[in-house]
Amino acid sequence: MKQEVLLRTQWFTVVSETRDTEKDPYYILDCPDGVVVIASTTDGNVILVQQYRPTLGADSLELPGGYFAFDGEAPEGAARRELLEETGFTATEIALLGVIAPDVGRLRYRLWCFFASAVARHQDPPEATPEIGGVRSVPPGTLIEMCRDGRLRQSLDLAAIWLAVLQKRLPCSLV
DSSP states (O other), X not given: OEEEEEEEOSSOEEEEEEXXXXXXXXXXXXXXXXXXXXEEETTSOEEEEEEEETTTTEEEEEOXXXXXXXXXXOHHHHHHHHXXXXXXXXXXXXXXXXXXXXXXXXXXXXXXXXXXXXXXXXXXXXXXXXXXXXXXEEOHHHXXXXXXXXXXXXXXXXXXXXXXHHTTSSOOOXX
């Protein structure tokens, strides 16, 4: 097998891979692993972040999360860091829901999904910027309704929420 790096940025690397049995290369987008956090407050609400997404050309409501900040950063540490950076909340308890492969067809990275219970405000959330528009808190029923009606549309968030529902960490009526 032959591999060649075609492009390297701080966010991703494009790799061309050609197997001995094939003549045409296969292109892979190599990214650092990431985390997403379903953060539940002491009153049971779930924390969301409003962010501008250039691919949509619009704001998107999402769970807090992001990429590992440096080589060797532990998944739970990355989850705690992203939660604090994006929302100002910290978690006493945090549990791994699962590790998913966002797109096995072209993307090479893993997403570590966490559930943080009884999160509390540790510091003020970051000031609203053109990229991050603010932090919201919604009841679990509203979160599920937002999944149904498309207000939450980030597929990786939907996968993490589904893992939390399956593990009975989020109450959900599927009817």
